[in-house]
Amino acid sequence: MKQRLGTAFKIVFLAIYLLLMVFPLYWIVITSFKPQKDIFSFPLRYWPKTFTMDNYINIFKISKFQIYIGNSLIVAILAALIVIVIAVLSAYVLARFKFRGHGQIMLAFFLTQMLPGFIALAPLYLMMSHMNLLNTRFSLVLMYTVGLIPFSTIMLRGFFQRIPSSLEEAAMIDGCSRWSALLRVIIPVMLPGIASTFIFAFVQNWNELFLAAMFIDDEKLKTLPVAMNAFILKFDVDWGSMSAGVVLSVIPTVVIFAFAQRFIVEGLTQGAEKG
Structure with a gap:
């Protein structure tokens, strides 16, 4: 009896939690299809009488939404790819080699995650101004890359440490160089970690507002x-256009996550088969 009550309590709790998580997303989607008069109607309508695409049409006609999406995709994807390349190499070195200053580098990486980003705003602005990079996409790519390298390196270092060094040693015995062993043996095994880190970097870049607004x-x-x-x-908020923009802004993130999830599942499956 106690076990059944415990199971029922868990089901109810999870159902309430799921409702609280899903309802805001449902409300945003519904609001994006509501006419302006229905958005502020009282009592609230949880299902609109009529559906309209006016909010989606307006954000493309009035605000040139396609330009903003394109800029965000360019900056977010390019910065995330650069972060992955640098973080994979640096994480491999920190995971496989012990050298003077190893601990200090890791400490510096951790310290960078404890400091708020806005304290570097003035130096960054002066730096970009002297380099004539203000008001350019490259400035955002550069700042996003530098900001995400420490945490991404820490994440990937943990994945590298889970992979036994005997794999690459066996590859080197078979004639591979260390570089070749990394590319042919370690990187394929590391795909779950690389995919997770790429998703993290992309989402951070995609959602970043402060630096993009300032520079x-x-x-x-x-x-x-x-x-x-x-x-x-x-004095007001254009809820219809904002809801439509939110729905559209979620799509690239979902697509990239779905694509990367394939590699995560494949990597976990391969690991289970080898185990």
């Missing part, structure tokens, strides 16, 4: 979070 002034170079922030007016 980009040109309307044609603004990223998606900056454009979404523009829907918050001085």
Whole structure:
């Protein structure tokens, strides 16, 4: 009896938790299809009488939403790829070799995660100004890359430490160089970790607002979070357009996650078969 009550309690708790997590997403999607008059109707309508695509049409006509999506994709994907390349190499070195200053480097990486990013705003602005990189996509790529390398390196170092060094030693005995063993043996096994780190880096870049708002002034170079922030007016919020923008902004993240998930599942399956 106690076991049944415990199971029932868990089911109810999980159902309530799921409802609380799903309902905001449901409300955003529904709001994006509501006419403006229905958004502020009272009592609240949990299912609109009529569906309209006006909110989606408006954000593309009025705000040039496709430009912002393109800018965010370019910056987020490019920065995430650069982060992965640098973090894989640095994590491999930190996981496989012991050298003077090894501990200090790891401590420095951890310390960078404890400091708020805005304290470096003034030095970054001066640096980008002297390099003539203000108001360019490359400035965002550079700052996002530098900001994510420490944490990404820490994440990948943990994955490297789980892979026995005997794998690459066996490959080197068979004639592979260390570089070849890394590319042909270790990297394929590391795909789950690399995919997870790439997703993390991409999502962080995709959602970043502070630096993008401070360093980009040109309307044609603004990223998606900056454009979404523009829907918050001085005395009002354009909830319909904002909801439509949120729905569209989630799509690239879901697509990339779904694509990377294939590699995660394949990597876990291969690990289970080898085990």
